[in-house]
Amino acid sequence: MDILIEGLSKAYDNQKAVDNISFEVRTGEIVGFLGPNGAGKTTTMKMITQFISPDAGRITIGGKVIAKENIRGSIGYLPENNPLYEDMPVMDYLAFCGQLQGIRKNQLEQRVREMVVMCGLNEEKHKKIGELSKGYRQRVGLAQAMIHDPAILILDEPTTGLDPNQRVEIRELIKRLGMHKSVILSTHILPEVEATCDRILIINKGQIVANGTAETLRSQATGKSILLVDIEGAPRPVIEKELRSMPGITGVGLSPDHRLLEIECTDSHQTARSVYKMCVSKDWMLLQMSPVETRLEDIFRNVTLN
């Protein structure tokens, strides 16, 4: 099912939490929702899951407008901080959630068993939720979100508080399950978004400030590329001066570790060639030259710090 969000707004006591945002998520797509704390990620998710109602705007899911129809049954939701009934055993809890999602009695037991296997909970299934480690609790949260096989998954920070191994496992699980679903997941962990998501939405102060794949965001973010070079054969100021005079180069500086020269240019490919030719003509040694990819962290900082 496709999710279409148009002009969504929500304010808390005159403070705008979400300010006129619009985006779309198509079936089979995993969208990463990024943003600093308090940017409006959780509020947006709560509106999509019908927990709170928007002040303005429209959410359409699978062609149905949310306010008019109850489409909660086609959404699986893992809320922030993964709230659970600590004193319930895993199996009972999953059965309870399944019943609330309208699974029939004769299918309930089988469905619970499937989720236990799928989320790797088999060893812990008879324990009370309060006795489980954080990783297993997270799996229980995912299992309850998916028990009715929803077309849409909304996951609010599904990997917070997990160790790196658990994070990889949960990530793989989401990827596997997300193939035929529309998934929105929010996170603070940037490499995770690159590894899991097809598309990235960055939200800041209630507004969407970036929307696209990691690659398109990179190219949009700075508009310029960076080359790291190491040249031998003349004193550094001479080399810098020569580089600055070349067309296409907008700046020359030292790399953070002071060993290499950092060249800012508009087209790294073209600049690399002319740097090489210049070195040949001056009889300088070109020891190293490498293009630098803009890191997602930098893009994030760029668009969220103003």
Added chain:
Amino acid sequence: MRESWIIARKELNSFFDSLVAYILLIAFLGFSGFFTWLWGSDVFYHKQASLNTFFNVALWSLFFFIPAITMRQFAEEKKSGTIELLLTKRLTDRQLVIGKYLACLLLVAIALAFTLPYYVSIARLGNIDHGSTITGYLGLLLMSSAYVSIGLLASSFTNNQIVAFLLALLAGVVFQFILGSVGSGQTGWIGSLLTDLSIPHHYDSMSRGVIDTKDVLYFLALTFLGLMLTEVVISKRK
């Protein structure tokens, strides 16, 4: 209705899983049993084969018992965030409120069912008035239903269980004493209105065996109002 029943069953299970139910049942039966049979103006002091003594004591036990079972219903869900889990499932606010109400009322009904041996014992001791006993139980149930809905409303206001308990108790004090005593000190329509709003005014006649539609409607209206306001409070989430 199916959804409400799922909630009610889960809540009842968690009452019995967490010892809450056992502690409260023992306290209720111990307290009401002690004053009915052993101490003060008990059955033997009155020398009448009637459960009037029990009905008066039960009123007071339930006065504390009900806020203790309703206090966690919404306060805890709000505090732990599980309310978000429930209300993003195929469950409306109203179904949730009704489910919680049913669970609490059923627990009270179970407690009352355990006092049926009192009835049997007294019936064997003398010539009991079956009619007034049945209306007495009905009165207790109706009054409990009103208190449960007040307790749920109190619980929906806050995410602190103690606050919910005290609020419910405070509301109980208002309905139990203040309305009646202020009402009896006033003349004219204000006085009669306040008296009409107090719970003992309606409960006492039922515990004596008189069923008046007015009394039944009063308790049902109070229940309905409490549940409706609870739903309004729950739906006003941020």
